Amino acid sequence: MGLHVFVHANRNLGQAQTCVDSITANGGSAEALQLDIATPEAANRLEDLATSGAIQVVVYCVGGQIDKPFAAMEFDDWKTVIDLNLTNFYTAVRPLIMPMLRSRWGRIIALSSLTAVRGNRGQTNYAAAKGGFLPLVKSLTQEYGSRGITANVVAPGLIDTAETTGLENYQDLVKMTPARRAGTAEEVAALVGFLASDRAGFISGQQISIDGGCS
Incomplete structure (x- = not known):
């Protein structure tokens, strides 16, 4: 696609730099960007980056879990997971609109x-956070x-x-998957790459599962 990747x-x-090295080794353009996305300073820096050159594709890939039965879940367990997975979407994406x-x-x-689609024991906070994305993207659409x-x-x-x-x-978990195997990161990346392209311009407000038939 010819995009410069942050x-x-x-x-x-260091892990981000490893990813950058892989991109550049394959002829792409990339740089590592370190910031705490939960802070107002992150939004300011993203706005500065967007001013210097439009960031036109955002892949929001954040994950974090604190798994407990709902009855045993403390408020901080709930809030931490909601903030990490869902609230930070606001900080990361709003400055780029x-x-x-x-x-x-x-x-x-x-x-x-998949937890956002099917739910999972001990992950009510995580399911709620990830489940919030679908109505969010429908509204953005x-x-x-x-x-x-x-x-x-x-x-x-x-x-x-x-x-x-x-x-x-x-x-x-493999046996529970109808495809009887795990997916690969490359398969997920191929789907994300397609959605980021011009060819996917008429696809919006959708949640696409890539789970070997589990959903």
Whole structure:
């Protein structure tokens, strides 16, 4: 697509730089960007970046869980997960809307979860946070769809990563997936890349599951 990519990191700048190195090694253009997205300073910095050059594609990929049964969940457990996953969308995306409007082109893609579709024991806070994305992108579509901006949700199921393969019940999760395998990061990236392209200009306000048939 020829886009310059900002790879965001909160604390792990080294991991973001590894991603940048992979992009540049394959002929792309990228740089690492470290900021705490939960702070007002982050919004100011994003506005500065957008002023220097429109950021026209946003992939909001934030995740964090505190799993407990609902009856045992403290208010801080609830608020922390809601703020991390959902509230920070406001801080990350709102400053970039006006530049998209001025260029009459933009793509907003939020990464959700199978939990948002099916629910899961011990994850009421996480399900509520990720589940908030669908009505959010539908509303953004109503507000800005006529200006060339699309907003969609991608909801992955079991994806083969270092984090998931280390789970004790990994093989059980594979067996519960109709495809009888985990998805790959490349498969998720291909879907996100399509939604970020001109070819997906008539797709907006949707949640697309990529979960091997689980939903």
